[in-house]
Amino acid sequence: MSDAWAMVTVFGLCGLAFAGLALTVGRHWGDLVDRRRDPPRRLVTRLRLAAALCLAAALSVAVRHQGVGFGLLLWTLALSVAALSVAAGITAMSRPDRTADPR
Amino acid sequence: MSTKKRTLISPALRAAMLWPHTWAGVTLGGLLMLIFFMGSLAVFADEIDRWMMPDTRIGAVGAPAPDAPFSLDRHVLPVVEQLAAGRGLRDWYAKLPDARRPAMALRVRTDGGVSGGMATADGRLLPPVGTLGATSFFYPLHYSLHLRAGFVGYWIVSFATVAMLAGLISGIIIHARIFKDFFTFRSWGQLRRSLLDLHNLTGVLVLPFHLMISFTGIVIILPMVLPAGVNALYDGDVQRFYDDALGNYSRPRSGTPAPLAPLDPMLAEAKRLWGGGEAAVVFVINAGDAASVVRLNRDTGDRLSLDVEPIFFDGVTGALLKHQRPGPVVATHRLLSGLHFAAFDHWPLRWLYFLFGLSGCALIGTGLLYWLEKRRVADTAVVGLGWRSVGALACGSITGLLIATLAMMAANRLLPADVPSRELVEAGLFFLAWIGSAIHAAIRTRRDPPWAAQCSAVAALAGACVGLNWLTTGEHPLRAIALGDWPVLGVDAVLALTAWTAWRVARRLSHRQSHRPGASALTMTEATDHV
Numbered sequence: 001m002s003d004a005w006a007m008v009t010v011f012g013l014c015g016l017a018f019a020g021l022a023l024t025v026g027r028h029w030g031d032l033v034d035r036r037r038d039p040p041r042r043l044v045t046r047l048r049l050a051a052a053l054c055l056a057a058a059l060s061v062a063v064r065h066q067g068v069g070f071g072l073l074l075w076t077l078a079l080s081v082a083a084l085s086v087a088a089g090i091t092a093m094s095r096p097d098r099t100a101d102p103r
Numbered sequence: 104m105s106t107k108k109r110t111l112i113s114p115a116l117r118a119a120m121l122w123p124h125t126w127a128g129v130t131l132g133g134l135l136m137l138i139f140f141m142g143s144l145a146v147f148a149d150e151i152d153r154w155m156m157p158d159t160r161i162g163a164v165g166a167p168a169p170d171a172p173f174s175l176d177r178h179v180l181p182v183v184e185q186l187a188a189g190r191g192l193r194d195w196y197a198k199l200p201d202a203r204r205p206a207m208a209l210r211v212r213t214d215g216g217v218s219g220g221m222a223t224a225d226g227r228l229l230p231p232v233g234t235l236g237a238t239s240f241f242y243p244l245h246y247s248l249h250l251r252a253g254f255v256g257y258w259i260v261s262f263a264t265v266a267m268l269a270g271l272i273s274g275i276i277i278h279a280r281i282f283k284d285f286f287t288f289r290s291w292g293q294l295r296r297s298l299l300d301l302h303n304l305t306g307v308l309v310l311p312f313h314l315m316i317s318f319t320g321i322v323i324i325l326p327m328v329l330p331a332g333v334n335a336l337y338d339g340d341v342q343r344f345y346d347d348a349l350g351n352y353s354r355p356r357s358g359t360p361a362p363l364a365p366l367d368p369m370l371a372e373a374k375r376l377w378g379g380g381e382a383a384v385v386f387v388i389n390a391g392d393a394a395s396v397v398r399l400n401r402d403t404g405d406r407l408s409l410d411v412e413p414i415f416f417d418g419v420t421g422a423l424l425k426h427q428r429p430g431p432v433v434a435t436h437r438l439l440s441g442l443h444f445a446a447f448d449h450w451p452l453r454w455l456y457f458l459f460g461l462s463g464c465a466l467i468g469t470g471l472l473y474w475l476e477k478r479r480v481a482d483t484a485v486v487g488l489g490w491r492s493v494g495a496l497a498c499g500s501i502t503g504l505l506i507a508t509l510a511m512m513a514a515n516r517l518l519p520a521d522v523p524s525r526e527l528v529e530a531g532l533f534f535l536a537w538i539g540s541a542i543h544a545a546i547r548t549r550r551d552p553p554w555a556a557q558c559s560a561v562a563a564l565a566g567a568c569v570g571l572n573w574l575t576t577g578e579h580p581l582r583a584i585a586l587g588d589w590p591v592l593g594v595d596a597v598l599a600l601t602a603w604t605a606w607r608v609a610r611r612l613s614h615r616q617s618h619r620p621g622a623s624a625l626t627m628t629e630a631t632d633h634v
Binding site: 007018021022025026027028069070073074076077079080081083084086087088090091095096097 | 282283290292438447
């Protein structure tokens with residue numbers, strides 16, 4: 001795996017993890033999936049587990065390709081990038097003019 | 104989770120944290136904005152230098168080294184002699200060329216004063232650059248505010264940094280629903296809510312970087328901020344402390360003249376001692392004296408730590424004087440400093456540092472704007488003096504700072520090369536433009552700070568910088584791509600992006616104002632979102 005692919009993998013896995021975590025938040029679940037009921041308990045547990053696995057995998061890729069120091073630093077900063085991207089995506093998808101019932 | 108948190112952080116604690124958070128933000132927000140913005144620019148100081156010093160745009164970055172192997176004796180010493188111009192040489196240093204900065208930078212102290220210059224890797228002195236550039240203006244502004252006398256600027260900056268740390272932590276305590284609002288940014292509806300969302304988002308999601316950068320920023324100057332240890336063990340003699348801790352070496356001038364031994368064998372020996380790795384800086388202290396010392400610093404591009412592993416040679420005999428590995432505490436200090444400096448050769452990390460530095464600006468800016476929105480007196484023409492002061496401060500430190508920086512870069516391309524003390528004129532224009540925009544903000548802030556006008560000025564100046572770079576150096580984007588001159592292209596691209604964003608913000612703001620008089624500045628978040 002080349003450096004560029006490793007970088008894409010790290011950011012992608014972090015993004016997946018935060019996207020999963022975002023769905024466990026009631027407000028975003030409501031906006032994006034189902035406004036009538038909360039996310040099912042079991043799904044929340046599974047999403048959280050998957051997110052943890054994705055983050056761990058991202059860390060392992062980062063450390064393997066960049067070394068411990070650079071890998072940890074890159075992973076930590078990638079967390080912020082991924083979380084901000086997920087937040088931006090949610091904002092774009094749940095704008096009131098895009099969803100079915102405008103307030 | 105929430106029940107546990109409710110007992111963990113009581114409403115009383117939250118309320119107690121709110122006023123220092125607010126006061127620190129409102130009073131020090133402008134200063135912190137300057138520190139974060141200039142720190143972000145400093146990440147790309149070499150690239151901005153290359154943009155501001157067209158004569159140093161030699162060799163495409165990353166190009167292979169010149170045919171002849173680089174030699175200190177044949178390529179550096181003649182330039183030093185040229186810079187000394189016959190005056191008695193005392194000390195000098197040269198930052199050696201590398202892939203990122205193909206020109207070397209020299210500084211020479213003679214009996215007749217200090218002079219500096221840039222030279223090519225094969226020892227040709229370049230014409231005077233006539234600018235302080237990012238390395239000597241934007242970067243020192245970041246950590247010393249150019250107030251070097253008595254380290255006043257350092258103290259002010261470290262005080263602001265401690266306030267930043269306190270602000271970050273108190274902000275987390277105040278924030279009532281961290282996990283529920285973790286990803287929430289409602290860009291629609293009430294401006295006040297959008298601003299708070301953005302403030303929380305940058306504060307919470309980029310928290311690891313902000314904590315790290317603020318903490319390590321203080322750690323760098325720890326011996327100055329917490330001098331008790333040095334005072335007790337070294338009687339306050341910082342020089343002796345640094346000699347011991349950092350493996351430095353110093354000795355006074357003897358007064359007996361003696362010639363300098365060849366430098367290249369020392370360079371080879373240093374590379375052997377480092378076990379690989381390149382030299383980054385060569386210093387000659389007490390040049391031409393029997394007590395002369397040659398110091399070689401290792402390049403730290405391949406590691407996080409700022410451990411430059413200095414090696415000291417006797418300048419006359421060429422014998423090794425000192426090569427001391429740091430102890431555990433110093434190694435930790437160097438690692439933390441390295442995390443802050445980001446001197447490593449890692450482009451993705453450099454961009455992340457730059458962008459997250461700007462996210463710090465966004466954090467502070469949205470904080471100031473939220474304060475303003477929350478205290479806006481609805482539908483009255485008169486606002487208080489306090490509100491107007493904070494409004495003017497916010498405007499002067501957000502758009503004013505951009506105007507000043509861009510004005511300096513435009514002046515850099517406009518001023519003829521033969522203006523006396525050209526670099527000081529440029530720096531003066533920076534401060535004039537800043538003071539000017541602050542006064543403009545102070546006068547024009549009635550119901551709103553003059554955001555639209557200043558955003559237009561930002562757009563015009565940033566666009567002008569790109570155009571002027573093209574006109575005065577002939578290096579337009581297509582040519583930069585053809586030459587592979589990515590640093591200049593990158594600076595131009597960021598300038599163009601700034602111009603475009605500022606222009607759009609200015610248009611939307613004036614559009615709204617003309618359609619709904621008195622309506623709030625709905626898109627101001629965008630102005631703090633970019634550079």
